[in-house]
Amino acid sequence: MRRLWWIGGLLVAALIVIVLAPLASSDPDGLERVAEDRGFIEQAQNAFYGVLPDYTVPGLDDAALTTIAAGLIGVGIVFLMMWGLGALLTRRRGTSGRGSS
Amino acid sequence: MDGGIATSIDPLAGARRLSQVVATTYGGVYHRDVVLALSSPRIDDFVRMFDLHAPDGFLSVPIALAMWAVTIIVLAIAVVRANETLDERAVPLMGVTAAFIFAAQMINFPVAGGTSGHLLGGVLAAVLLGPWVGTLIMASVITVQALVFQDGGLLALGANIFNMGVVGTLGGYAIYRAACLVMGGEERARMPAAAIAAWAAVMLGALAMTIELVLSGTSPLEVAMPAMLGVHALIGIGEALITMGALALIQVVRPDLLALRDARQVAVPTVQAAG
Numbered sequence: 001m002r003r004l005w006w007i008g009g010l011l012v013a014a015l016i017v018i019v020l021a022p023l024a025s026s027d028p029d030g031l032e033r034v035a036e037d038r039g040f041i042e043q044a045q046n047a048f049y050g051v052l053p054d055y056t057v058p059g060l061d062d063a064a065l066t067t068i069a070a071g072l073i074g075v076g077i078v079f080l081m082m083w084g085l086g087a088l089l090t091r092r093r094g095t096s097g098r099g100s101s
Numbered sequence: 102m103d104g105g106i107a108t109s110i111d112p113l114a115g116a117r118r119l120s121q122v123v124a125t126t127y128g129g130v131y132h133r134d135v136v137l138a139l140s141s142p143r144i145d146d147f148v149r150m151f152d153l154h155a156p157d158g159f160l161s162v163p164i165a166l167a168m169w170a171v172t173i174i175v176l177a178i179a180v181v182r183a184n185e186t187l188d189e190r191a192v193p194l195m196g197v198t199a200a201f202i203f204a205a206q207m208i209n210f211p212v213a214g215g216t217s218g219h220l221l222g223g224v225l226a227a228v229l230l231g232p233w234v235g236t237l238i239m240a241s242v243i244t245v246q247a248l249v250f251q252d253g254g255l256l257a258l259g260a261n262i263f264n265m266g267v268v269g270t271l272g273g274y275a276i277y278r279a280a281c282l283v284m285g286g287e288e289r290a291r292m293p294a295a296a297i298a299a300w301a302a303v304m305l306g307a308l309a310m311t312i313e314l315v316l317s318g319t320s321p322l323e324v325a326m327p328a329m330l331g332v333h334a335l336i337g338i339g340e341a342l343i344t345m346g347a348l349a350l351i352q353v354v355r356p357d358l359l360a361l362r363d364a365r366q367v368a369v370p371t372v373q374a375a376g
Binding site: 005007008010012013014015020021044047050051052053054055067068071073074075076077078079080081082083085086087089090 | 180183184187188189191192193194195196197198199200201202204207208234237238241242245246248249250251252262309350353355358
């Protein structure tokens with residue numbers, strides 16, 4: 001089981017998203033409100049593309065759920081990306097004759 | 102339109118223009134940090150809206166391209182060095198560290214005066230996995246934020262990786278090693294050295310961002326420098342606390358993970374000066 005510690009690490013990251021992200025997003029109207037106050041709301045330019053803009057999942061409307069879902073997707077992406085890169089970096093070296101210690 | 106206020110001779114015109122540019126572009130991408138930071142409209146827009154995820158339209162095109170070039174070179178070096186030094190057993194820690202930093206960057210913590218900031222994480226990644234692997238982790242997090250979550254511009258991505266993922270990671274790690282040396286070795290000095298390096302890394306990132314803004318003609322030095330460094334001196338305290346907290350957790354639960362950075366002693370990474 002000691003080799004499966006990374007599951008615990010991943011759970012910590014997931015818990016941060018699940019527990020803290022909805023708390024941090026408790027005031028979702030702040031930007032629009034101030035933008036209106038300061039008269040720059042009509043200047044807002046939409047990004048020319050959007051995948052999960054502003055850490056939300058399109059179609060998921062609940063403010064907490066959509067942030068959590070987007071956050072978990074992001075956590076999963078960077079986790080797999082870095083594990084993959086790490087595997088690639090150590091494998092390439094392994095086959096290039098230097099071997100592993 | 103970009104605010105149309107550049108003609109003013111008001112001494113604060115630079116800051117206003119900058120905050121307007123920020124507001125415009127951040128408005129466009131619905132930047133999460135701004136949503137949170139603007140909930141308490143007490144201090145100047147310039148300070149409140151600022152974090153280090155620069156949107157497009159913020160840096161001039163030549164500066165943005167120059168930063169892309171610098172970043173690509175550094176990342177190429179990082180891949181080569183990581184290839185030499187990364188131990189197989191450290192690969193899961195790479196994934197977990199990236200996951201933690203991504204999650205933590207979503208959480209804005211309040212600092213004084215209605216300002217908020219979030220973890221960068223470069224020093225944490227470097228202490229765990231070395232400066233080069235740490236740089237790759239930061240680059241992946243910042244790239245995913247830009248490509249998937251529209252957090253930070255694409256043209257500005259090179260600068261964002263440099264400011265948040267390179268200068269603080271390589272420079273912060275150099276400071277960490279120097280602090281460990283001064284305080285009697287890494288075992289004894291890990292926490293205070295990491296705290297000092299984390300704070301300094303945030304300041305280095307803010308300084309790099311400031312220089313790019315000034316060179317881009319977005320804001321005059323005398324306006325941008327005190328505002329950027331002032332607010333990031335506070336955000337850096339949060340960076341130091343979270344970095345220490347994460348290291349303390351690992352030290353208690355799995356202290357063996359702290360040895361993975363140097364598990365493969367093929368080529369010990371030399372301490373790097375900030376770029």
